[in-house]
Amino acid sequence: MTGLEKIVEQILQEAKTSADKILSDANAQADAILAQARKDADKINKASEEKISDFKTSGQSRAKSSSDLKKRQAILKAKQEIINNIIDKAYNKLLELPDDKYFEMIEKCLEKSVQERAGEIYFSAKDAERLPSDMVGRIDKIAAAKGGSLVISKETKNIDSGFVLVYGGIEENCSFKAIFNADREKLADKVNTFLFVDK
Numbered sequence: 001m002t003g004l005e006k007i008v009e010q011i012l013q014e015a016k017t018s019a020d021k022i023l024s025d026a027n028a029q030a031d032a033i034l035a036q037a038r039k040d041a042d043k044i045n046k047a048s049e050e051k052i053s054d055f056k057t058s059g060q061s062r063a064k065s066s067s068d069l070k071k072r073q074a075i076l077k078a079k080q081e082i083i084n085n086i087i088d089k090a091y092n093k094l095l096e097l098p099d100d101k102y103f104e105m106i107e108k109c110l111e112k113s114v115q116e117r118a119g120e121i122y123f124s125a126k127d128a129e130r131l132p133s134d135m136v137g138r139i140d141k142i143a144a145a146k147g148g149s150l151v152i153s154k155e156t157k158n159i160d161s162g163f164v165l166v167y168g169g170i171e172e173n174c175s176f177k178a179i180f181n182a183d184r185e186k187l188a189d190k191v192n193t194f195l196f197v198d199k
Contacts, residue, residue, distance in 0.1 A: 083191045090187070091180050095161055103132055105176075106163060107142060113174050116147040119167040122157040124175075 097105065110121075121139060123131065132138075136152060143150040150165075157164045162175035180187070 079192065079196055082195065083188050086191050086195075087180070087184060087187050091176065094176055099130055099132070103135065103138075107138060109162060109174055109176075109179065110139065110142050111145075113165055113172060114143050114146045114148055114150065115165070115167055117167060118149045119143075119151075119165055120153045121150045122153045122155060122164040122166065124159045124161065125156040127161070127163075128156050 094102075094105065106127075131152075139150050139152065153166075157175075159173070159175035160177060162173075162177070162179065165172040165174060
């Protein structure tokens with residue numbers, strides 16, 4: 001399990017209770033919509049005694065279909081909000097890690113991204129200022145294990161976290177935001193499975 005997955009798992013545990021409450025509220029809202037649709041259908045049915053049977057069949061059917069759709073939409077919207085909130089929390093938690101844990105996460109990401117050739121690694125201005133004293137040696141070791149080499153650039157990149165690798169003038173954005181965006185769908189599926197299966 002990667003560090004990112006561990007963070008998401010921890011946040012999922014914390015979010016379980018609040019997610020159930022939000023979903024319960026969405027169900028209550030959907031039920032209210034359904035009740036209103038039934039009232040509307042009753043009004044339609046009472047509007048004309050001569051056409052009551054026609055209205056009863058078509059009016060109630062339309063009202064039920066419409067209310068069912070609104071209920072599904074309300075629940076889906078609530079679920080999407082919960083999922084997005086959890087993913088955003090996981091991202092923010094990653095940025096708030098203590099320096100030692102944060103740079104361990106950088107190393108894990110670097111192990112997956114480093115190439116078998118010479119390149120440069122760029123950090124954000126904030127991270128460049130707080131690089132651990134042994135970070136050069138740690139980066140060298142990771143790059144050498146893949147048959148490559150990396151030099152830490154004195155320049156910085158406009159990213160909030162993570163790093164950018166440059167090989168032969170081609171940049172690979174390995175900022176945590178880019179990683180989260182690339183894996184957002186996968187993370188959303190994971191959160192959805194954890195929170196909403198059998199609901």
